[in-house]
Amino acid sequence: MTMGRAGTIARRSFVVGSVALLGGVAFGYYQYKRPPKNPLLDGLGEDEAALTPYVLINADGITLTTPRADMGQGSYSVQAALIAEELDVALDQIRVDPGPPSKAYYNTALANEAVPFPSTDQSTAANAMRGTVDAVMKFMGLQLTGGSTTVPDGYEKLRMAGAVARETLKHAAAEQTGLAVTQLKTDHGAVVLPDGQRIPYQALAATAARIDPVTNVTLRPSTQWRLIGKPMQRVDMVAKSTGTQAYGIDHRMDGMVHAAIRLNPRKGGDVVSFDASAAEAMRGVQQVIEVTGGIGVIADNTWRAFQAADAIEVEWGPAPYPAAQSEHWQVLSDTLDAAAPDATPRDDGDMDAVDASIEAEYRAPYVAHAPLEPLNATVLVGEGRVDVWTGNQIPRMTQASVADMTGISARDVHVHILMMGGSFGHRLEDEVVKRATELAMALPGTPVKLTYKREEDTAQDYTRPIALMRGRGAVDGGKVTAMEIRVASPSILDSQMGERQGMNLPGPDSAITQALWDQPYAIPHYRVVGYRPPKLGPVSSWRSVGASQNAFFHENFLNALIHEAGADPVEERLRLMTDAPSRKVLEAVAEMSDWGGSLDRNTARGVAFSLSFGTPVAEVVQIRQTEAGIALDKVWVAAEVGRVVDPINFENLVQGGVIWGLGHAINSQITYADGMAEQQSFFDFEGLRNYQTPEIFVRGLENRDRVTGIGEPPVPPAAPALAEALFQSTGERPTEMPFANTFTFV
Template sequence: MAGLKTIARRTFLIGSAAIVGGVAFGVYKYKTPPANPLLDDLPEGAAALTPYVLITQQSITLITPRADKGQGAISVQAALIAEELDVELDQIKTDPGPPSPAYYNTALSGDAVPFRSTDDSVLAETTRAVMDAPIKFLGLQITGGSTTVPDGYDKLRMAGAVARETLKEAAAQIHGLDVAALITERGAVILPDGTRVPYQALASTAATLEPATEVTLRAPEQWRLLGKPMQRVDIVSKSTGTQDYGIDQDHPGILHAAIRLNPAQGGEMRGFDASEAEKMRGVVKVVPLPGGIGVIADNTWRAFQAALAVEVDWGPAPYPAEMDGHWTALGESFTPAHQDSQFRDAGDVDAALSQGGDLAVEYRAPYLAHAPLEPVNATVLVGEGRVDVWTGTQIPRFVQKNVALLTGIDAENVHIHALMIGGSFGHRLEDDVVRHATTLAMAMPGTPIKLTYSRGEDMTHDYPRQIAMARGQGRVSNGQVETFDLGIAMPSVMASQMGRQGLPAAGPDLQIVAGAWDQPFDIANYRVTGYRAPELAPISSWRSVGASSNGFFHDCLLDELIHAAGADPLAERLRLCNHAPSRAVLEAVGEMSNWGGALAARQGRGVGFCLSFGVPCAQVVEVSETDAGIKIDRVFVAADVGRILDPVNFEGLVKGGVIFGLGHAMNCEITYASGAAEQENFDSFPGMRLYQCPEIKVHGLESANKIRGIGEPPVPPAAAALGNAIFAATGTRLREMPFSKFVDFA
């Protein structure tokens, strides 16, 4: 059991503010907690029980500030609070809450410092704690990096527990009872005689009390919800087509908008002629935007058509116009002048390689679009001294700040209505759609403007996954891997992404080597070097970020060296592995897949491993070489997140990550010609087709000492496992994605 004093020693504390007719508790790091945003404009008779619990006479609302893009974030946050508050998920409503520093992400510091996630030393833990200070100071309310669960695991349970115990104290005072004689169940305090006192009836009294401090978090064996299969709170609405997304927004007097931006992303607009577009049916106004134009009309289709009718003089791209220039820039970055980091340098790699290397290879990973199914959209209403924004976003405070800067209206009067997102994969870490919608809404004050990107505008003006290149060499001896040297060149994701938010990206970019330098292997001579390539096409975080390409680079180089040594791919990984949870997932996936068992002719089995976001994930892919091409037969996956909070959602996220990783490795890339992205829709960016989807078996382990998220870790090892399996089946090594450039898939 984890008591309050234990939590306090880990820099958590309880803060409170009493109000007439209600009560406010907060669970925060540090001695000065941010203000509880729920206290602003609190309805009469309502109580704000921590920044995460709002109770009125009619309902109990749990605040779930991490964005839900389909990964189940709302449900898991609600369950963490509900577990300790003693309410059931069918009793509550959920709300994302307002943008607020109170909802800063306490887990972001884990990947912000150059320590391996397996490093629990005093120095590593202290540095992570120190890094939390600027994150809190900036109030970084961000959803990403598979941090929703580690961010909320202690914080949200403690918020529920503090509210629960204070409500019990309120009931004890009202009824003249000893608080120890009271229990809670399904949103009510239960008196010794069995009388149920709903939480709603206790808020006014609780507001007069100091918050409870002697609270104890329940042990996992006492959990009612967590750790057991749960029905997500959005399952009914999504199953019946009644879930509201940004694309569903409708308001009285709403007008619709489309944009047309320079096909060479980031290039200027030298001038335009909208005379033909302005004559078209339903067109209300054509508005210049940074790098393009927007059209406001009475429906979306007419706006789309009118945008295409505008004649525009475009400037050139601020990056190489053709793909050869991008690859050349990467290749020229493997120099000391471009070295960004070398966090891993064990033994004497140069001396070992001077004796003669056994392998020297180059790998490539292309740009990739996020390509969510929900068309990117935002609705903005600019009023007198107030702005309302309806959109799905992973960065609500950045959106609030940027809208305030554009409109000149104070941020506190910019109201962000965060909505369910129909897929993101990192796309909604950008806010360009909101900025453009705000500019359009400023041209028509008092009228809600709903901007929807066409699929083509979204695909060609996405901020894609980084392009990357790796060069590896190594040496083997006595049937074992002795020397491993991997250099990785890519532009800085953080500099590109944070630059659009006006924030500096100081120091090395850890994403350049994420999923490579931090792998849990003991190799005698082991070096991973990151090289920062110059800025090319603008890029952003894509599901698993740097590890999405580096998991492929690192594991395939290791597999090639193991093959050169004549060793078994799984046995040699296990011999090298120096991290118990990672060994366990490798052993588990070997057992699941019957590794070493007989295969039919023209079949192959490949193993892939990557530790990313603190989660070791191992996969075995089985393929068959058929006359129609490579068929992926089965995939086995093992991962360890420390504690599985919802086994059903865990399995779904793992399977989805595998499909996402395999599909993009097989078939997807974004390429540039004349400065413009060539892939405009799913016909040229197909991913995995339904008939190509293999059987996927999942096993979750719980031996790691920290709680982690699972949204991203299944992606990085997928491409490596597939490539290694194809080699096992055909003898052909694939060192560049997409693989469909070199083999056919059945």
């Protein structure tokens, strides 16, 4: 980002303040003249003042508020680094804290995915609408971690927060010493005087709290950066390397009881009857409590609670969706045959006049989130106050849910966000908190820790939507000239935001056609149509959301058309590409992989591209035929994010996304029989094994000013790139995932 774009806080009318808290001072930054109420104002004494929330300095040290949740993707580190860059502190000098639920922490980057403009459209009209949506989200106080928005959200605002804190501390030092501010510098958590004397920030906190904050600050140019763009050691590296990192599942409290739960495996169904007499007689069991859709057990430890829950005899009611997997597919097929479109976000040329030369139907199954740490939450319902300890990506929505359930004001519901052992969208749901709250309401004054068994976690998961795509297209003169994609998929908006959050949003569900309509290809006749079927299994956001299955549909079908045209998959994409940064991504991955070079007869390659969450990513997957089956050999990935904040974490996220995408494409599905998920745990919902993992080469490009995220975008191209490699190797094009149903892998 250029300095001309960053400018100064004064030119942007940013309001920045300072806060004294128990002898300390906190600094923050807001983008608008009337910022939301600062959460640190609550509970302050007469000798305390609070204005803004991002940097807290007191006698104990420096605490940086990092409100985007950390699920293992390193978001605490990257947020801390952005603040620390301008504050002149090292990462080993600070503590991080996710902060309380607050409108102050609304996500400024979510608007990019909420407007009917492709991310490549940076026109005045498109950016004006993004600004309007952003204002609405600020009004709503939408505090959410997702959509690969942590870095785009914080890239400028958190650096500004650090800059304001730095300059205000310099003015505090000037007041204490009588020196001119221009004579002072900052370094490694201290203000440095002309004679070399160092005044630690902590020693300046009281003075800084009494002076007006310095709002006219300028961000430093990239030539002066100490952290951004350099390899970093994450703030959680030592704890995770030594096994001392505490997760939600590790939370302990005095007097805490442990709970397990059995919910109707036909998700959303009722409890007809149950007999808990055997469970109640078991050692350590204290109470059996009926909750929404199931039964909870309170015991003196988690294992005994698990065992007792399994001993309950239950008659479950029917599922509120088709019982058999075949019926789910039939609903989608019928929807494509007869239903009116939910949306037609792209309709170039005259597709109705095209005489299609190729048609295809592709399928993507339900898949579970399956993070390593099962769902858990600890809830304490007190007199006029509730405390919740859990891993969670939607703290304000969770706060509102608990308030509604308990009748206690949301301001008295305190949600403490804990480190998560994975999520992939799983913790965008707060059902575990709701069930834990029901149990805790039955035991007021006692902390209740609810932990799901792995099998219960899998059975109750709100999965990625099932999807059915039908495509038709045409080629002429060695070129792709027409492509139509029609896709039917259950609505995430209806299921996640409507049924479970009570936010019935109007209009089409953009996730159904995500990463289909906005791809930067200039195909003369190009139509994308989305269909919303009647209710099927409950679904939710899954890493890369609609792009995860839609890139498989789009790029797999585009590769089929390119093959029909007799063209090269990279060259034809480059010919069709309309976005310069996307072209560079394709060119980079072709150069990295030596695309077009000779391969032996047992080796094959496939390429795919996808633009999702504003980030163009291209991948080449190379496989080998062995006597035992198909082996994944190598993967090359190029991605354009505008700025790589931490090269090490960037590479890790890209490699993890590729492994995630390949593993699910090969092995994973959730299927229903008698309304229940047939898969239970990792043994029948497999990821990619270590020995199967290919060598992965990564390149991050920085060819534009606009900064985007990388947590999800590497996932979508993985499946179609592998699908094309399988076609090149076997002559059979995969039409449905998981591929292991059709192909044998080592």
